[in-house]
Structure formats: C-alpha cells, structure tokens
Amino acid sequence: MEKFDQAPEIAKLGHVALISADIEKSLWFFKEIVGLEETTEVDGVHYLRAWGDFEHHTMSITAGSESRIDHIAWKAKRREDVDNFAILLKDAGVEVELVKDGTETGQGDAIRFQLPSEHNFEIYFDMEKPVPDLHRRAVLKNQTYKAWAKGISPRRIDHVNIATNIDSKIVTDFLAEKLGFKMREYLVDPSDKQISGWMSVTQLVHDIAVMSIPDAETSHQLHHFSYWLDNSQDVLRAADILSEQGLEFVGPGKHGISQAMYVYVQDPGSGVRLELFSNGYLIFEPDWEPVKWKFDEMAVGFTYWGEQSGTSGKKELMLNAGPVRETQGIE
C-alpha cells in the first residue's frame, strides 16, 4: 500500500441493490410493511432509505426476470479512495469496472468488482443527501424524515450477511487484506477451521458477516441484509405487524454473537431475507481480540434465546448476489 499517502478505507455499508421478480409485491413489502421511504424512482429503479438514513438510498429495487442482488455498495472514507481502491484491487488481479457518476441516481463515480466468492461489490464516495419534502421532513435538524410513518419503521440500514459454498476464510481474508474489514467474532468447526466471520470497518460488531454454507447453490449468495431499530420492543412490534400481514418470520430472538435482537422475514416479492435488528454492543477498542466461538458453542452464538436462527437443518432460500451483470454506463 506504499502507493498511497494513505491506504484507501471503507467507511460504511452503503446500499443493497435488489432485483425483484415481483416488484409490486416487493415495493409493498419494503414501503408499506417495513416502512422505508422512496427517495425517488428513475427509469424503473426505486431508491429507498429509512427515516434516519442520510444518504440518497440504502437500497434500490428494480424489476427483473429473476430475483437477485445486483450489488452491495460501500461508501469509501475519502473521495480519492474510490480510485485508490481501483488501483489496489487491479494490482491484486481483481477485475474492476468503473461506474460513472449518475449511473445510479444520486451517486458519483464508483467502482464495481467481485469478491473471490464472486459477490458483486461496489465502492462509491459521493452520494447526494436529499432533504425530504416539508411534510415528511423531520423536525430535528439531525434526522432525515419523520419517524413512524408506516409499518415497522426502522431507523437505518445496518449490515449484510453473505453466504458462500467456498471456504469462508478466502472471503474474510480478502475483506481484511484488501478492504480493511476487521474480524470481530468468528465461529470454527470441530477441527478449528473458520466457518463464519463477523467483520466491520465501523464500531458495529459487523457491517458484514460471511457464512460457509457448503450446500449453498453458488459461492455468492446473500443470506440476508438488515435494518436497525432503536429498541428491543420495536422488534416485538415488528413481529406483530408481520403477523398481521400473514408474513411468516423467524424470531424474535437474541443472538449470542453481537448480542442483538432479531426477527427474520422474507420479502414476498423477491424472496430476499430481511433482518430487523436492535440492541447489541459496539466495539470501541482498537486492540479488540476477535471473539472465537467453538463449534459446540454455535447454538448459543446464533440464538442466545428465542426462536432459533442460524443454520438450522432445513435448507434456506437465499438470493444469488453475484455475476450476471451488464451494467449500463460501465466503461
């Protein structure tokens, strides 16, 4: 990294770009039931964000013949980091596409590339922070929208959880070495080999988790992505709202890993799994030692109490989050 005055860094999870095979249902789910706000719709791409998100969008939904994740986007720490990441990744033999300013509404120049697992990643820096119309604008100057307008009403995007049928260590090493993610907690199998890792560039326990699921259909799946609620009771309210809509879910429960409350529900339009998430802890320690969960501690790691989450026996539907992209406007 001697090429750069300062090694490029990721600042935060930006957004998840979802392709839905039933966009009407997906929009109903994310706008009416989850309660995300639609910043704008341009050429069939619906840009959404939560009431406390500051940037233009934290997810987008586009109609497609097959439901999948087009890409997962990360905000760089500095504008020049976008280019510097491009250099760094190409040097490492990674193919990098440039995504021009405006290809995604609200977003400046960005790059796209794939993890060793072929998960599609995007890195951007510039993103508009549009102010809502007066009637939806928050009273507080440090808040975007009025809260509690509809449905579950989470505050902000929280994290992504990706699954792969290859060795998770290959993925987490890449995330650590190329993108600067720090391992916060991890799970090993009986032979002490890493199964899953929870990593972050922020003080959250994880901005991303990587799970080895040997019988996953591809190396590049999305297990779920997550929005944050301020209070554990809000997760119970989410359970009520989902039940009243006849939407099945897993939880509520509390993870051992991250100490967070959860409910998991699948968008009936695309099948993508969403985690409603609250509580948990933050990591401020610069000398944090990754917490190691042994195989026989896995059950408590996934579910400290409540309805079981994690790799139960049955096969879980996951969306493809890799290849198949012909991005417009890419050079």
Added chain:
Amino acid sequence: MEKFDQAPEIAKLGHVALISADIEKSLWFFKEIVGLEETTEVDGVHYLRAWGDFEHHTMSITAGSESRIDHIAWKAKRREDVDNFAILLKDAGVEVELVKDGTETGQGDAIRFQLPSEHNFEIYFDMEKPVPDLHRRAVLKNQTYKAWAKGISPRRIDHVNIATNIDSKIVTDFLAEKLGFKMREYLVDPSDKQISGWMSVTQLVHDIAVMSIPDAETSHQLHHFSYWLDNSQDVLRAADILSEQGLEFVGPGKHGISQAMYVYVQDPGSGVRLELFSNGYLIFEPDWEPVKWKFDEMAVGFTYWGEQSGTSGKKELMLNAGPVRETQGIE
C-alpha cells in the same frame, strides 16, 4: 504531523477519575444504585466499570477533602500514539506529565496534560481487561459481567460533558487540531458565535461536549459524564429506581441534539452529575457536515420533549475538573 508515520489518534473515552468528599455515599450510589461493578480496590482507589465495559475500569473513586475530577482519560488507537501525543503536545507548548505503568491499577504508561481550559486529560493505551469471577461472569463470550445484578445497570460508559467560562471555541479547536475530535453538532449564539460543541472520535454523536457557561466558577468544570442503557424503557426504569431512593433527577426527556433519551442525577456523595443515556443516532458518514443549531433552536436542541435539560436559568452545581494535582509516580 510529518514527524509520525501516522498521526496519533484517540480511540475512545476511557474513564473518569472522581475524588469524592463522601466516598461511602459515592460508592453506595455508583455500586448499589447505578449498579457498576467494582473490578478492584487498591490503596483506597475503587476501580469501577459497567457490565458491558471491557477494560479494567471506566471510572474510579478516591476519597478526598474536596469532591473533584482528577482526570478524564482517553484510550489511544495504538501503543505508540501515547508517546507520539506527548511529542505532538509538547511541540504545541503543552506541558506533559508521564504517568508510569501501574500508577493507575490495570493501566500501562500514560500521559497527562491540560486543555487550554485547564481540564485534566490523560491518554493511555494499555489497559487490562480482567475476566470477572465465575459467578459474576457473563454467559456470553463477548460480554464481561452478567447484566442486571443491581440497580440501573447501564451497559457501558458513553461520554463526558465539560463546561468552561472561557470561549468554548478555544477548547473545541484544541480537541480538533491536537486530538482529532470531529465536530458533530454545535450551537451558536445570536451573533453566530459557537456556544457549545458536541465532538467525537467514534461513531457516537459525542464522546465529549464542551459548553460555554460564562458564570461557571472556573474554566475547567465537568458538567456531567454518562453511562449508556440499551433501551429507552431502561431510562424510565432508572427514573423509578432513583425515585425510590429519594434521589432527585432531571428528566426523563429526549435531546434534540443527539436524539438521545436522558435522565440526570447527582451522586449524593460527590455531587458529580451522571447522565443515564439511551437511543440516539450514530454517524457513519465520513463527509458529515456538523449540524448547526441556531440560538432560537437551543431549547429544542437541549430538550426535544420531556422535562427540560440544558442551561436552565438556575445555576447548576458542577465539579472542578482541572489542576490541583500532585500525581504520585509521575516523572
């Protein structure tokens, strides 16, 4: 800063060292009512931390003839940052004392110095992370103690709020330029001059706030320090617990600035003001624009709703957090 490979950085608020004129009452308040754990007591210094704090202590209490704050300590990001901060501060004309490994139990080599306002600061890196006895140890590997053992039972230390009768800008400029704190929100007077600033090195809205209070007794007061609760309901439970002990408090309420719930209560032993704090937002944006609160927005900034906090008319008791130190073991 060209002297260093990397400029030294602060990672987090470490602890607040309290001198109490009535240590029995202070220990009762912080251990029985607030519910902090005592890591150890050495030579009359009681080292306390919350159940979710990882390091050896996040506050200490020592008996003294007059209640005051001995120092406010910050953890550096790297071990070498302690020395580098010493160099950087001396170059800026700041007097720096070395505090040897073990002067504070559990803590490695550290430095002490004063802000332009004469608030006593300490910077350390090494700090033990002792594991509690089995019966108090948490079940979860990522948690220190079992929660909810006694009283209010906050998770962790959160922030400090210092007051000064000099221009707050002198203090916040020092914090920004020498110590790397970023301004997150600030308040101005009718002539657009800064009154108060909320700053952080973490993703919290503030690790430290600096308030100009012209009629404060000295330039170096502590307005309050704060512990964090996971849920807003926990703040209401704190209100019940304090009421049942006949301890007066301000709140519950919700700040506009930081969006956090609060209750303020004074330790009956030392008079130090403690804020029980929950909810609020995090700042992940590297391109955050400090939120400016105009003078006529101050009321909402301090109290969005609930019992009023902030600079009400009446004079508030604050502890001295500057000079008067003859640290043992200082070279």
Added chain:
Amino acid sequence: MEKFDQAPEIAKLGHVALISADIEKSLWFFKEIVGLEETTEVDGVHYLRAWGDFEHHTMSITAGSESRIDHIAWKAKRREDVDNFAILLKDAGVEVELVKDGTETGQGDAIRFQLPSEHNFEIYFDMEKPVPDLHRRAVLKNQTYKAWAKGISPRRIDHVNIATNIDSKIVTDFLAEKLGFKMREYLVDPSDKQISGWMSVTQLVHDIAVMSIPDAETSHQLHHFSYWLDNSQDVLRAADILSEQGLEFVGPGKHGISQAMYVYVQDPGSGVRLELFSNGYLIFEPDWEPVKWKFDEMAVGFTYWGEQSGTSGKKELMLNAGPVRETQGIE
C-alpha cells in the same frame, strides 16, 4: 334499592361524544395522529374506536359551532339496568331523558341525565360490535383491528377526568351512591377536605376522576379523556409522533396516583385534552382501602417523575361537558 332483584350496575366507560368547532382538524388529529379507526359516519357523526375496542365506538365527533362534550356514556352491566337506573335516578329527583335505540348509531335504548355538577351522562347496554373489513380485521380472534396502522395507535379507551367548580365530594358521593363507583384514591386539602377523587367500577384505578377546580368556568368541565397503550415505551413513541406534528404536549411523566405513565395533548380542532396512558396497577382487592393523598403529597401524587402534570399554576383550557343539549329522538 329494594325495588330491584339486583341493584343496577355500571360495567365500564363506553364513549365520549365530542362536538368540535373544527371537525376537519379533529378528524385529522384523532384518525391520523392518534390513529383511531372510523367505524362509520352517519349524518355527520363520526364514530371512532381504537384497534382493541370491541364496541361500535368509544368516541364520536360531530361538527358544532362551539367545541364541547355532548355526553359521557357508560355501559350498564345488564340490559334491565338501563331502565332500573332510570327508576333509581328519578326516585332521587334526577331528571332522566330516554334516548331511543338508534339515536346513536350502533347503540340500543339508553338514558341521559346530569350529575349534580351538570355533567351530561348517558347509560346504555346494547351496542353493536361490528367486525371490520377483511383487510383491516385483526388476525387474532380476540382483537378487533390490526394494530399499528397509523400514528400513536392506542389499544382502547381508558378513563375520563371531569372538573368542577363545586365541591367534588357532592359529585363523588353521587357517583358512589347512585352509580356504584368505588373510591380508589383521593386527595385532600390542608383542612382534610376532599379535593379530587379517582373512582372505578372496574379493576382499573379509575374509570373516572373528579377534580375540584375552584376557578373552572363551570361546574361541568371535562379535564381530559384517555386512551390506553400497552407499554411505557409506546408513550415515548407518542411523544415523538406528536413532536413531529408540531403538537405541544405535557409529559412524558409518571403519576404517583395510579402509577401510570402519561402524555397530555390537546386536539387542535376542538381543544379537548387527550391523555395517552400506560402501565399503572389494577385493584383486585374487594376490601380496598381508598388511598389518601395529603395536600403536601399532591405534587408526588400528580407527578412521581417527569414533566409536571396536574394543577400547575396556570389556567388550563377545558371543554364544557354539561347542558346545552337538544337531543334528537329523545322522548
């Protein structure tokens, strides 16, 4: 009471009939912000109820030149109690009007009369319990509507609080002797004379409170009426929602009397005061001794903690809840 096989009894608070000088604003407030459901609108009368109310309406709103309370209605325990109350009240010299089946939509034969303070009361037994349309109907068989559709979303009506400039004892004696309300808690002045009483026929601490306010404009005011929320955090959420609408309110706080959490807000259409209410205790004891609050305990009785409620110095706007009625269809 030897006339009856069984003395007539009140079962519960039924509804509050509000006349609003600005019905558009009142409908916006109660339907969009409070989140009540409109069962139906007939001849300009809007019949509302909360998602967990079982009967046809728990409040109604009608346009009028002056905002006032037309009547407060109570459900009798048995159908024959309506007639028996008529007999009992007439015997006591109280003028009783008959209100025919259907005069109020959904309601059977009822009677209206005035308290000694001239507050307008109604007693009914038969009331439809309409099932909502499928898309709004709850999933659970013991719940009326889906919850959390809009705004604050309380579960059910809770109580009324009436004010009078005459001796409150005259009113509470009438409520006890004629209508069977039991005194649960009461407040006395320095000479031990009753100022206010909290009374119930249910296991709630109060279905009705009566407050002496010497400088009230009439003997028959409504201080407020109240809807119930299941959790104290819901009261905090209500505070957020009201703040975001620019609606001023008092609270949140916790009453000593009843131990309940509160927020008070006035309907911007009619000025009627609404209390959002949660927690508190229930009285199952048949041998309950009314709790007496002395004058110097009044502050704690009204506000155990939080933003002060109760008789503060300043004069509070209250609606007239007496006379001026020319009920259609009354014999």
Added chain:
Amino acid sequence: MEKFDQAPEIAKLGHVALISADIEKSLWFFKEIVGLEETTEVDGVHYLRAWGDFEHHTMSITAGSESRIDHIAWKAKRREDVDNFAILLKDAGVEVELVKDGTETGQGDAIRFQLPSEHNFEIYFDMEKPVPDLHRRAVLKNQTYKAWAKGISPRRIDHVNIATNIDSKIVTDFLAEKLGFKMREYLVDPSDKQISGWMSVTQLVHDIAVMSIPDAETSHQLHHFSYWLDNSQDVLRAADILSEQGLEFVGPGKHGISQAMYVYVQDPGSGVRLELFSNGYLIFEPDWEPVKWKFDEMAVGFTYWGEQSGTSGKKELMLNAGPVRETQGIE
C-alpha cells in the same frame, strides 16, 4: 342460590402453596432470580409476594419430600362468602374442610375443598396487608415494596393454569356453576369438544385456565402459575436474567389466546413451572361472548409468534396439585 342474600363470589386469585423437595434451590429461584419478597417465615413456611402485591403472600414455599402444590387459594368478595361457599359446596356434595384463622400466617378463617378433578382449592377472605420495613417500603402510597430490588421483579401474581386427564368441561362447568368463573376463551377438538378453557372472575382474560392433557399423570396437575410484568420489554429482560443463570426456558413468545407475552421457566428446586407474563387485553364487557378457537387454530392460539408454547409433542413435567393433605389445624 336462594339461600343467600347474595350468592358468594370469588374476587381474585390469592396464592399458590408450593411444597418443594429442594427448598434451598426454590428459595434461591423465587427470591433471588424471580425477585419475590419474603414477607415472613413461620415454622418453615416461607411466605412470598411480589413488590406490587398488597396481601400477606401470593405464594408460599414449604420443604417436603415430594414437590407438589398443596393448594391454590382464592380470595372471596365478602367475609361471609367464605361460609356461604362452604354451604353451597356441601349442598353440592363437595367435602369442605375448615381452615382456622392463623393456620396460614396472615390469613383468617378459610375453607379447603377439591374440584371434580381433585385439585386442592382454598377460599379465604381475611388476609393481612403488612407494610414492609422502611428501607424496602415503596415511596408511593399505593405500592407495597420498592420495585426492581432483585432479578426479574414482577409486579404481582397473575393466574394459574391447571391440567387434568379428565374431561376439562367437568372442571370448567364446576368453576362456572359453583365458583362463578366466566369462560373468556376456549379451544375445541376437531369434534367440537372443549379441550381447554380460559376463565376469570376479574377483568383479566384468565385467572385460571384448565387444560385437558389426556396423558397427564393425574387428574389434578398444575401446568404453571404466573406473575405479571408491566412491559413486554421486561419479559425480554427476564430472558436475559434466566440465561445468565443457566436456567432453560420456553419463549419469549406471544400467545394468540390472551394476546400476552410469555416466558416459561421451571423452578430448579421443585420443578414447578412459572410463567412471566405481560401485555394482553382486559375484558370489561358484561356481554362478552367466549372466543372459540377451533382445533386448526390451536397453534396460533398458543403461539401467535415466538418460541412455541403449549402442547408441543413432548411430555411436559407438571406438579401434582391434588390430595395428599393432612392440614394442621383443620376441623
């Protein structure tokens, strides 16, 4: 019932008398973990109550060779109802024992008898309401103890749930006809025969539930008894506390029937099952129609969401709550 001026009535659930084979463990569980207060200990009987219970005890624990429920006690509405119930029950062919004033500490004259299922019931009226020592006494005049002293800290006793291997209808008919319990909700099998019934004399959905469990060991088992928490978040806190003590539990979840949140845990001393319970609805309607749950709605009735409760496949341990009594002091 023409014998009485007024038919005798039950006012509320009074207490559950537990015999524990490991009293040390049971006392640890109920006092330290659940957080009940010990009113007094007399001749080896430990009398406990929650901080918001008003009467002398809502449960007792006595050492015994086999863990069982000695009796379930109910408070009558009037003093004369105790004798009148004795007359009424004897007339119905039920054997009635008199339990003299003071046999149970704090309790006046009472009677004991068995349901058709041989569950041991007690009816009393007089019960002391002792005021706690000053340091434990609540600040509020309408509350018994300071809350939140230890552990889960429920407010009050809530209900009992009894199981039988005979037809539940025989039991619920007896409860309705002899003791005045009203059916609130009930569950039927595919042939429309009642399996379980939830009944109350109060406005709670149930003071008692009766469940047919064909393979129960006896006709007179206790499935669980329950204490009430004010907020749903308190149930989550209970889950944390139980997990930290290594105590297994079922939940958290939400019942369809009663709409209440739950966690079930067994006392490690006696094996008795305790439900921590919150939220739910109240029934004020005198013309309430019992809610009927069909067999295919049973799953939702028991568990609306969360970790499953109710009759799962596996056999649940239950305590015997019948016969085997040689009450001292019985005439």
